[in-house]
Amino acid sequence: MEDTKTKAAINALNLIMEFELAGVVKYIHYSLMTFGYNRIPIVSWLKGNADESLAHAHKAGELVTLLGGHPSLKIGKLLESQHHDTEDILRESLAHEKIALAAYYGLLNIVKDHSVILEEYCKDMILKEEFHLDEVNKMLRKPGETQAVK
Numbered sequence: 564m565e566d567t568k569t570k571a572a573i574n575a576l577n578l579i580m581e582f583e584l585a586g587v588v589k590y591i592h593y594s595l596m597t598f599g600y601n602r603i604p605i606v607s608w609l610k611g612n613a614d615e616s617l618a619h620a621h622k623a624g625e626l627v628t629l630l631g632g633h634p635s636l637k638i639g640k641l642l643e644s645q646h647h648d649t650e651d652i653l654r655e656s657l658a659h660e661k662i663a664l665a666a667y668y669g670l671l672n673i674v675k676d677h678s679v680i681l682e683e684y685c686k687d688m689i690l691k692e693e694f695h696l697d698e699v700n701k702m703l704r705k706p707g708e709t710q711a712v713k
Contacts, residue, residue, distance in 0.1 A: 564630075564677045572681060573632035575670040578639075580623040582666055585639030586616035586659060593656070596647040605649060612656070612695075619688065626684060650703065657699045657712070664692040 564572065590613035594606045624634035644655060671685035703712040 564674070568673060568677050569630050569632075571673045572670065572678070573627055573630050575666070575673055576623045576627045576630070577632070577635040577637075579663075579666050579670065580620045580627065581635050581637045582639040582663055583616045583620035583623060585641055586663070587613045587620065588638065588641055589655070589659060590616060592643075593647075593652045597649060597652065598647075599649065601649065609652075622684070626681065629680075653699055653703050657696065657703065660692060660696050660699060664689065664696065667692060 590609045594609035594613070597605050597609065627634045644651065646652075646655075667685050667688045671682065671689065674681035674685065676682075700712050704710075
């Protein structure tokens with residue numbers, strides 16, 4: 564990969580890493596702020612998302628070093644909405660995951676036809692994020708609704 568593409572890929576990977584680390588913090592916070600009858604399965608699901616975000620951040624960091632870069636020590640934006648109803652948490656999660664998906668597509672645009680390893684990484688992460696978005700979307704639907712939530 565040429566130098567400018569490599570630098571752009573490192574920057575994009577560092578942004579992904581920062582974003583995924585913010586996801587860890589958000590999902591742990593959400594798990595602590597979840598109350599009600601369905602708390603146990605929702606907390607378990609949120610903690611699983613935190614673990615997954617940490618794994619995604621680590622993978623992005625490994626790819627930064629593969630390219631000869633330095634992994635960021637920053638963390639993405641953490642916005643506290645002060646809304647802790649389960650539906651609010653799921654909507655914030657949906658918004659977070661849409662941004663993550665866009666970041667992976669952004670990296671794919673940089674590396675396409677320049678790096679097979681990074682292209683395949685992007686495609687794998689996009690697949691995971693698309694399924695995760697679908698999962699959250701289905702959780703936001705009322706029983707019997709088939710139309711996706713906007």
